[in-house]
Amino acid sequence: MTEMTGARAYVRALEKEGVTHVFGITGAALIPICDEMLDTDIRYVPGVHEQGSAHMADGYARASGRPGVVQVTSGPGATNIVTGVATAQLDSSPLVAFTGQVSMSMVGTDAFQEVDIIGVTASITKWNHQVREPGRIPWAVKAAMYVANTGRKGAVLVDLPKNVTTESAEMDFNAEVSFPGYRPRLQPDPAELEWAARVLSEASQPVIVAGGGVVSAGAGRELTELAELLMAPTATSLMGKGSIPSNHPLSLGLLGMHGREEANYLVPDADVLLVVGSRFSDRTTGALAGFAPGARIIHMDIDRSEIDKNVESVIKVWGDAKPCIKGLVDQIRAHRAGSGNGEWVHKIDEFRRSYEAPETPNGITGPAVIKAIRHALPGDALVTTDVGQHQMLAALHYDVYEPGTFLTSGGLGTMGWGTPAAIGAKAARPDRVVLNISGDGSFAMTENNLAVAVDEELPVVVVVLNNHMLGMVAQWQRLFMGGRYSAVKREYTLDFTELVKTYGAHGVKAESMDELNTELRRAVAADYTTVIEVPMDPEENVYPMIPPGMGLKDILTDDLP
Amino acid sequence: MTPLNVISLMVENKPGVLFNISNNFRRKGFNIHSITAIAGEDMDTTRITITVRGDAHEITKLVEQIEKMVDVIKVKRLDPLRTVQRDLALVKLSTADPMAQEEALDTINRYKGQILDIKPDTIIAEVTGSVNEVTEFMAEVKHIGIIEAARTGITAIEKGWITLEGNDM
16 A cells, blocks of 8 residues: 555556556646656557547557557546447447546536536446545556456446545555456356257258457457358358458358348358357348348357347357357367268358459449458558448458458447547557558548647558548438438548648549559558548449348349349 | 336445436336335445336346446346235325314225324325235325325335345346
8 A cells, every 4th residue: 555646546557457558638637647647658649639539549449459548638528539438339349438527526516627427428338437536546447447348348437536636545556346246257158058069060051140249259260160160151240350261261251231142141041040249230130030030049149138139049158259169169079070061061152153243344443442452451451441331342342361450330330430540559559550441421520630640650541432422321312212412422622632741641642443552552561651542433332232121131232223 | 008017126335326227227218117225234235126117028128238237236127926015105184174084094094004193184194005005095095185195116025035136037
C-alpha cells in the first residue's frame, strides 16, 4: 500500500495491466491524468476527434487481441465516443473507455462539461462504473480490463470525477477483482460436446458456419482442422471472415445478404449445421424460414443468451470457441477416422465451379479493385473496411489467409470506422502493412484522422472507392425503390487527393486498373500514409444479394433486364 | 391480457444496478407492473421481485439478457405453481358514517387485515394476501370510500428447498 494521487494510481494501474497505447483527447477534467502521463512509457496518441480515438482503440484491440484504451474528457469528450463504444460492443471488441468527469461535488448540477455518461452508455456497454473514491482507482482499472477482455468481450466505460484523480489515498494494486454474478464460461459441458460430436460424425451433408467468436478466440486453426476432419464446407459470417483461409478448398466464403452463392446454396441443404461463435444476425440468416430448414442445428457460443435467441438449435454448447472446437476434434478423432463424404464434397466442387466469378472486363469494377488490393498486399497484411458497397465487395472478394487480419464494423455498421481503426491497428502491429478499404461517404466522415496517422508516424494506406454516391443506399433505391435516388448523390466540390495532401499524406487518383496496381505497389512499399482515390461507376451494384426479408436461396446475381 | 410473470433477482447492492435492469425491460418494450426491492442483511446484495405482463418465451429471453449483466448474481422467472406469492396493501378508508365504519371493520376482519390507525372518520388497514385476495378486498371496500391506497406488488419465494441462489436455471 502506497499513498499517491488518483491520477498517478490510474497511470500506474494502466502500466500494471500492460497497456502500451492510450488514444484520446485531453480536456479540463483530464489535466491531472495527462500530467501524470508525462512520466510513463505508455504511448499517448493524441486524436483530432474523440470518435476517431475510440475507433483507433477498437482497431488496436482487434489487431492485438488486447484491450484498447481510449481516454477522453467529460461532457462532449464523453458523448463523442458513444458511437465508438457502441461499435466495439456490437462486435464484441474489448474497448476500455476512461472518461473524465466534473468533481463529485458538482456531479448532478449540470456543471460545465458535465454529462451523465454512465446513464448514456448503460445500454451500449458490457459494464460501466463511476469511481467515487481515489482509493478505488486501481480496482476500477483492473476490473475494466478484466470485464472487457473475458467471456464474450465487449466495451467497458469507467468515469473518473476530477477530484478523485487529484485527491490522494492509500492504493492497493493487488485488490481482488471478482463479481459474484460474472462467471465467464470457457469449458463446454462434456455431455453436450459428445452429443454434438456424435451427430456431426453421422452427418452426410455437414456444413459449418463460423462467426466472430472463432476469430476472437483465436480458434482459426482448430476450426480448419475440424472442417477437414468432417470434410465439411465452411461458410462464415462477416465477423467470422478469415476464421478459415479464403483459399482453403472447404471455404465457402461469406454467408448471408451479400454472401457468396456457394455458401447461400449449400447452407440450406445441410443435414447437420454447426454454428460456432455466430449470433445468427438477420444479415447472416436471411429470412429464418429459408435458413437450413432440414438441418439439425448445433450452436456453440460463449454467450448463453445468444443460443436460441434468433434460431432454435437442437444441440446447445455453451463455451469459448477454442475449447469447444478442440473438444469436437478430439472426440471425432477418437470415434472414427475422418472418412468424409465423397458425394457431398463433390457437390461442393460442382457448386464452386458453377459460381466462379467470370473474369472481369478491363475497366475498373468493384471486384477487380478488391482483387488488385489483395494482389498488392503481403499475405499477413491487416485490412480494415468502412461500411457500404465497398465493405461488401471486400467481404466477397478479398481473400483472408490469417484469422484476425480482416477488421470491419459488422454489427453497428459504422461508416467512418475504417480509417481511424486502421491507424489503431498500425499502432498495435507496426510490423504489418495496414490498409483501409473505404468509400467516399465513409471516408469523408473521419478522414481528419489522417492527421494522426501522419503526425504520429502510424502510416496506413486508404483506398477510396469514389462513386460520388452513398452507394449501398443508392443500390437499394435502384433495386427496390424504382430507381428514385433520394439523399444519396454527392456532387463534391471537395477533391480528396488534394485534401489529404494538407494532412501530409500522399494523395493520388488511379484512373485505370494499371494505375491502381502501380500506386498500390508504391503505397504498400512506402513508409508514409497514402490515399488512393479510385473513380467508380455510380450505377454498379454489388452482387450476389438477397433482397431484405427473403431466404438464402433467393439470390439476385445480376441487374434485372 | 397476457399473463403476469414473476421474476426474482439477486443483484449487487450498488447504485445504477436497478436502473440497468429496468432499462433492459424498457428496451424490449415491457412495462413493469410491480417491483419490490430491498438490500440484504449483509448490505452486499439486493433482492428484487418484478412482475411484468408478456409472452413467457419473450420473458425467458429477457431473463437471459439480464442474467449476463455483470452486477446480476442470479435471475429466474418463477414457476407460479411452485411459488408462494404475497401482496400487501395499506388502505385508508373514509369512515365518518358509523355504518361505513362497521362495514369497513367487518370487511377488514374477513380478509384477516390489521387496523393500523383509527380516527373518528378514517381507518388505515393493512391487508396481505395473494394478488387476487388483495384486489378483491380493494373492490369490496371501494364503495365505502378509499381515500388513499398503496400496494407493494408481488413479492415471491419458491416452495420447498428450492432457492433463488441455490440451483441453476
